[in-house]
Amino acid sequence: MSYVKGLKCKECGQVYPQKGVHVCEVCFGPLEVQYDYSAMRGKVTRESITAGPRNLWRYRDLLPVDGEPRTGLFSGYTPLRRARNLEKVLNVKELYIKDDSANYPTWSYKERVVSVAITKAIELGYDTVGCASTGNLANSVAAHAAEAGLKAFVMIPHDLELGKVLGSLIFGPTMVRIEGNYDDVNRLCSEIADKYRWAIVNVNLRPFYTEGAKTFGFEVAEQLGWKLPRHTVCPTAGGTILPKIYKAYREFIELGLVEDNQPKIYSAQAAGCNPVVEAILAGRDLVRPQKPKTIAKSIAIGNPADGYYVVQAVKQSGGWGADATDDEIIEAIKLLARTEAIWTEPAGGTTLAAAIKLINSGRIPRDESICLCITGNGLKTVEVVVDQLEQPASIPARLEAFDEFLARGKKKVAAPAPVPVRTGV
Amino acid sequence: MGVKIRIPTPLRAMTGGVDAVQVQAATVDQALAQLCSQFNGMDKRLFKQPGELNRFVNIYVNEEDIRFLNNLQTPVKDGDDLSIVPAIAGG
Numbered sequence: 001m002s003y004v005k006g007l008k009c010k011e012c013g014q015v016y017p018q019k020g021v022h023v024c025e026v027c028f029g030p031l032e033v034q035y036d037y038s039a040m041r042g043k044v045t046r047e048s049i050t051a052g053p054r055n056l057w058r059y060r061d062l063l064p065v066d067g068e069p070r071t072g073l074f075s076g077y078t079p080l081r082r083a084r085n086l087e088k089v090l091n092v093k094e095l096y097i098k099d100d101s102a103n104y105p106t107w108s109y110k111e112r113v114v115s116v117a118i119t120k121a122i123e124l125g126y127d128t129v130g131c132a133s134t135g136n137l138a139n140s141v142a143a144h145a146a147e148a149g150l151k152a153f154v155m156i157p158h159d160l161e162l163g164k165v166l167g168s169l170i171f172g173p174t175m176v177r178i179e180g181n182y183d184d185v186n187r188l189c190s191e192i193a194d195k196y197r198w199a200i201v202n203v204n205l206r207p208f209y210t211e212g213a214k215t216f217g218f219e220v221a222e223q224l225g226w227k228l229p230r231h232t233v234c235p236t237a238g239g240t241i242l243p244k245i246y247k248a249y250r251e252f253i254e255l256g257l258v259e260d261n262q263p264k265i266y267s268a269q270a271a272g273c274n275p276v277v278e279a280i281l282a283g284r285d286l287v288r289p290q291k292p293k294t295i296a297k298s299i300a301i302g303n304p305a306d307g308y309y310v311v312q313a314v315k316q317s318g319g320w321g322a323d324a325t326d327d328e329i330i331e332a333i334k335l336l337a338r339t340e341a342i343w344t345e346p347a348g349g350t351t352l353a354a355a356i357k358l359i360n361s362g363r364i365p366r367d368e369s370i371c372l373c374i375t376g377n378g379l380k381t382v383e384v385v386v387d388q389l390e391q392p393a394s395i396p397a398r399l400e401a402f403d404e405f406l407a408r409g410k411k412k413v414a415a416p417a418p419v420p421v422r423t424g425v
Numbered sequence: 426m427g428v429k430i431r432i433p434t435p436l437r438a439m440t441g442g443v444d445a446v447q448v449q450a451a452t453v454d455q456a457l458a459q460l461c462s463q464f465n466g467m468d469k470r471l472f473k474q475p476g477e478l479n480r481f482v483n484i485y486v487n488e489e490d491i492r493f494l495n496n497l498q499t500p501v502k503d504g505d506d507l508s509i510v511p512a513i514a515g516g
Contacts, residue, residue: 011480023511025435028470028481030512180488187485190510194434194444289492303490305512308480 003040004064007031007207010309018064020124020199022206030306031207033064037254044255046226049218056112056215062251063116063215064208070122071144072115074104076215080223083372085339090359094369096229097336098220100376101344106167107377108298108345109216109241110140114201116212118144121199127151128198132189134182134237134298135164136376141201142171153198155185160297163380181292183303202238210306213241217248220371221258228252228263229371231319231364233355235347236267236276237299239306241375246313266364267310267321268354270294270329270346276307280314280321287311295326295384296346298376320363324353330388332356333378343378351375426503428456433509439464453484454497456507471509481512 007016011029024031044061052058056076057069079102083095100109114137121129130153131141138154145152152173156165157180168175178185193203201209221228228249234242246265252258269277272294279287287307292300304310314321324332326346333349336342344352351372358364378385395401427447432440440446446463450456454476461468473479476497484491485508491499501507 021435023435023481025438026470027479028435028511029479030481183490184488187483187488187508187510190433191431191508289490291493303483303512305481 002064002066003035003037003044003061004066005034005036008034020126020204022193022204030309033207033211035062037251040255044257046222046257049222049257056115056212056219059215059218062218062248064211065116065119065123067119067123069115070119071148072111072119075111075115076103077219078103080220080371081340081342083340086336089335089339090356092359092366092370094367096220096224096369096371097340097342097374098216098223098371099342099374100216101342101348101374101378106136106139106143107380108136108140109213109373109375110137111144112215113137113209113212113240114140114144117199117201117205117209118148118150120205120208121150121201122148124199124205126197126199128153128196130154130189130192130198130200131202132156132182132185132200133202134300135160135167135380136298137202138173138175139164139167139171139380142168142173142175145173146171153192155189155192157182157185157297161381161383163382164298167380182301183289186301186303186305202240210240210244213244214248214251216241216373217245218252220245221249221252224369224371226258228258228261230261230368231264231266231370232373233266233268233351233358233364233370234373235299235351235375236269236307236310236321237301237304237347239276239304239308239310241373242267243306243309243313245373246317262318264317264319265313266319266354266358267314268351269321269323270296270299270350271323271325272296273300273302274323275302276304276310277321277323279307279311285311294329294346296329296350297381298345299347299350320358322354322357322361322363324350324357328353330384333385334388336374337378342374344374345376345378345381346384347376348374348378428501428503428505428507430456430460431506431508433511435511436467436470436509439467439470450501452497453486453491453499453501453507456501457484457497483510483512484508485510 009024012027128151158177193200273292289303329349332353448459
């Protein structure tokens, strides 16, 4: 049994029973899962959560599933790390990194939303799942579907990084590369979901799918010792995770599990695709769609469905937003790797680069706790750094050659062939 | 001929299950006005007020979002395809 009361339209308040519907039939607004918080009081406690499994299902009482979890039994509960080296570089007092580049089994925050969506898909009787994806979601859907024994269709833009393409294909889904950007893929998937009776996780299972993102925020709070960071910086693409982290914080406050320290949340986007940050900086509610142009492909969503709710969460919390150029993103990827030994994808570089701007501009005070949300892994996006790193020297296998190499000040002995990287497939 | 408007699932309850409707129109606004005149209650699904679409209604003319064109004043001609698409979560 669960504490779910049903679904409710975030725009007009119309209520629905739990089923595979994703938009309000009255106004097209997105549907949100409603819980009975009063019934949770005294039952959902620090102790009940701590007694749960060391994966994202320890927060099951706050997730919209009725039966047993069907996948994700090894997902979530990723490291929350104190970033002492980066603290020195950025001159801040208390910095944490929530590291979903280590999320199992496909190395991104998407394991959270997919574990919930696939468990729900099975509950609702679907035998086929799918998604519109910029890469990470496709990887996760393909993997979890394989584990759960479901058929999978994953739709992606045609120009994704090779690692993201292979990272899905290895699990055996049907993959379709769509000639267009993510927003084109999205529109097509909406029409596919209309025509075929499949669970497209981020279309018709969206209300359940998005709830999984809350576990990121729950973990931050629990791992910080049942406390909330004062400032949380989060990347924004379609706008799923940021409002859900904020919702997770509010739910823990509501249940009395953490003190309300008025946590503020900040949106980070690439300068080449910043419709949400642009709206925040302009003080507008309206998010104007854009045509993305950035190396941060995983967050290159020009028409973010939940962009409006990111703006609202940021505003309500007293946070702000910042964007980063492609060069700044790459520098931040290197900085995070060289200070904290975390190799993140461009979305993570965007988060760090934006955080640096927010700190330097005084939006985030240097003496309060800060949490950076790292949501993806750099091994999937080698293309973005291959020309940005010094090529290694190549020498004969003799000690004298090595001595000579050192004497030259580690300069290249001979120009080696560049590391081959093929883009596309 | 005319302009073909594709009706998404959440709106088909109002069209008696019909998934596409042909209208005669010179702009997106006129096309949607015709659709609303044919089906009772459709205007409230699409429009917050006259001239302003609900926040989560996306309209495409031949695969291009009208917000990149001329919004509701975007011209349409015979043979054009007009899609009504709800917003979707990221990925």
